[in-house]
């Protein structure tokens with residue numbers, strides 16, 4: 001089911017995009033964790049952990065008394081995450097294969113975090129309910145996810161507009177929701193969470209890696225775009241070349257999608 005809705009290339013190439021994404025998101029994700037007030041002895045679950053960047057950040061931040069488990073459906077990314085965690089000497093983090101569309105797990109965790117996962121799932125409410133099963137009573141849930149409608153480039157550029165249109169249409173064609181950010185508080189309420197808090201962040205800039213995320217993402221969804229029949233290879237490649245040009249142009253101000261952060265109590 002997941003393979004059908006996840007439009008971004010997985011495995012090792014997808015891992016490199018996630019590494020850049022994590023660097024761009026690190027400051028605002030760290031602020032979210034500070035607001036929540038993570039405790040050093042918490043058992044934490046990083047749901048849809050990808051290459052495990054946040055899992056490892058959590059393991060480092062919380063220290064030896066904490067236990068961090070990263071779970072994902074992509075076995076190749078999990079293998080890379082395991083070896084990177086080992087190389088970094090982190091003994092308080094582990095990685096497990098798990099599909100949140102199909103099952104939950106024992107209520108062992110004090111904290112569950114899901115970044116850029118729910119937007120890719122065909123039934124995010126059902127997945128939230130599965131995720132909730134992993135949480136102890138009173139435990140904390142947090143998610144960050146996108147609203148592509150607020151993804152901007154100034155001055156406007158046709159390649160950027162094409163990219164946003166292609167990403168959104170390809171995701172929707174597969175039953176995913178790239179604009180899920182605005183729906184997250186309501187979904188959390190429906191899934192049974194309480195004390196729901198919200199904050200919006202949106203990394204952006206004239207220079208730097210924040211501007212590389214759009215072309216890199218287009219590169220990683222190219223096969224899905226072509227397969228969906230929304231553009232041919234030639235249009236994707238032309239858009240890609242223009243997007244890299246925009247990224248290099250230091251007079252152009254670009255964002256990533258608006259990111260909605262939500263956190264709540266189980």
Ligand SMILES: C[S@@+](CC[C@H](N)C(=O)[O-])C[C@H]1O[C@@H](n2cnc3c(N)ncnc32)[C@H](O)[C@@H]1O
Pocket residue numbers: 002006010018021022047048049050051052053054071072073074077098099100101102114115116117120121
């Ligand atoms: C955009 S990536 C985000 C990775 C990571 N959370 C981060 O922010 O760096 C989405 C991840 O969700 C995983 N995923 C998609 N569907 C899933 C499911 N049903 N269960 C578990 N993981 C899933 C994908 O394999 C991918 O690694």
